[in-house]
Amino acid sequence: MEQLGYFLMAFTSIKMIFLVCVGTFAGIYIGAIPGLSVTMAVSVLISFTFSWDVNEALCLMAGVYCGGVYGGSRSAVLLNIPGAPAAVATGFDGYPLAKLGEAGIAIGLATTASVIGGYLGIIALATAAPVISDYSLMFASRDYFMLAVMGLLLVGSLSGESLAKGIFAGALGIFLSMIGMDTFTGMGRFTFGSVGLMSGIHFVAIMIGLFGVSEALVQIHDLHIAPIKQNVKNIIPSWRLLFKHFPLIIKSALIGIGIGALPGAGGDIAALMAYGSARRSIKKPTRPFGQGAYEGVIAPETANNACIGGDNIPMLTLGIPGDAVTAVIIGALYIHGLKPGPMLMIDTPHLFWFWVGALTLANTFLLPLGLSGIRIFAKLVEIRKGLLLPIIIVISVVGTYGINNSITDVYWMMGFGAFGYILKMYGYQMGPVILGVILGPIMEDNYRRAMQDVQHSIPLFFWKFFSSPLTLALIIVTVVMIGSQAGWWDKIKKSLFKTKSVQSEKS
């Protein structure tokens, strides 16, 4: 009963309802405008809402998070430019649908599928997290170390064009997290005698630089691309259409939840997996896949929003982020003095249920907000990048300054923006860097504790890894995921890109 009270807290305050609504609305448009990402928005919001009450800050973030994951689908359908990585798969059939004059149906299906997927994900979170949290107390330091390694390896290997580049990006993030004072010994590391560096480089400055400024610089390459105008009608899908595809929605939601629950794998992977699964399993789609199949919109959209619930399971119960956005949200929780992990549910159970409530509310707002406002959207995507990019930079500057009221943080942010831009241009992803920054301290602390437990004996350290069933299971999962991806992941990617190239040849 107490939990229900916490869950309903966000529903009972007009201010909080308003914040979730504004957050969801803003999230949809941030997600929809190519060049603005939900990760960027949440990173900036951390410092903006720094002085707020934690519940109010979480309401705004839950809205932006849910809205942003969904919002990417709009530009994927209407412009064939996914507004967020999680919407890449939506464009495969969404854009052909728009070209056939069915943009309204595509957006309507994407919205309803997202909302249903979102609810199923939240149900999974509310059911699984308390159970996992109980078990997580049994996790030893080496298990946390293994989970962090698993998260980094997965995000590194799945997010970019090359495993080696992904691992480098993750290691770079860990290196950045080590700059400053060693919490175990008080010794400065990589500080080169600078007192200023003893407190480290603030992770929000790194995040905003890598996701805000570097993205703005990348977007300068596409300044001359003119926006495409689309005619959108009949946005609300029929019950019959939804009912017909209900089994696909359930299946895709399960894929989304499962992928999300894996540390390191986020909405983009979930959407691609669900799309691949729908392609393989549906023998008679409404149209061939890649040419405007309704199933090709429903599957990825259900999965990427269901993934929100899944992603939150390891984040809240183990403190291990599911993807770059959850890594940023973990950062937000740290800033508000909370510590995601096994103790979160014990020390602050109200916060967990409040967050679940805020996500539910945001998901509820997604339906009316997603099914309306197409005219505003059409106007917004017409905003020239020449206007948008400088505004992103100024907001990034304000956001970074707001963390510590320090101009040095702004310089760091700009430096990381420029460095991130170069890395991005050569195929290094920013997601693993951020995960590395967040997971670095968790990984190191647990590694050192595990080593101290075995009195620095390497044979005993490894023996413990293989003698504990839980650790062994984590090792097996990691090895199987990394080892087998060369097979299944390549197959999915090849089949998807084949569809895309066939589709572009035809058009």
Place this chain on the structure above:
Amino acid sequence: MEGNTERKPGERILTWFLLALSLFVLVNAWRMPHETLSSSGAFPLFIGSVMILSVLRVLWKEWKVFASWKWGDERSLIQPFVLPKEVIAYIVVLVLFMLLTSSLGFWISSYLFLVGSFLLLKGARPVKALIIGVVMLAIIWLLFQYIFRIILW
């Protein structure tokens, strides 16, 4: 997964730079105490090694690509690929913004930055740029003064 997708002019420079950075990390980690496996320097040593190994793997994988491309041919393509004129100009504007921000304060330097950027990136014509700059800063002021409660310098 491991197959390379395309040739990117200048990638070899970045890869060598990242190798140098990784070596720098490893050398500095080596200077930290590393008597036991949980000393301050132990984990940095491990991470430095991972960085080096992963960059070496990139080099190994791309070696044929790098070797098949004459430096003279590649050199002329680097600037248009990674630093086209618009990006260079914008980086200069960003550096100026950062230099001015400490002396002129946030509001004046941001206004100059916004107007300059709108004009440079062809986002708006001069008069419109001046007006949008004022409107944007007014919105930022209202937001940060009353909603986010961040005091700007």
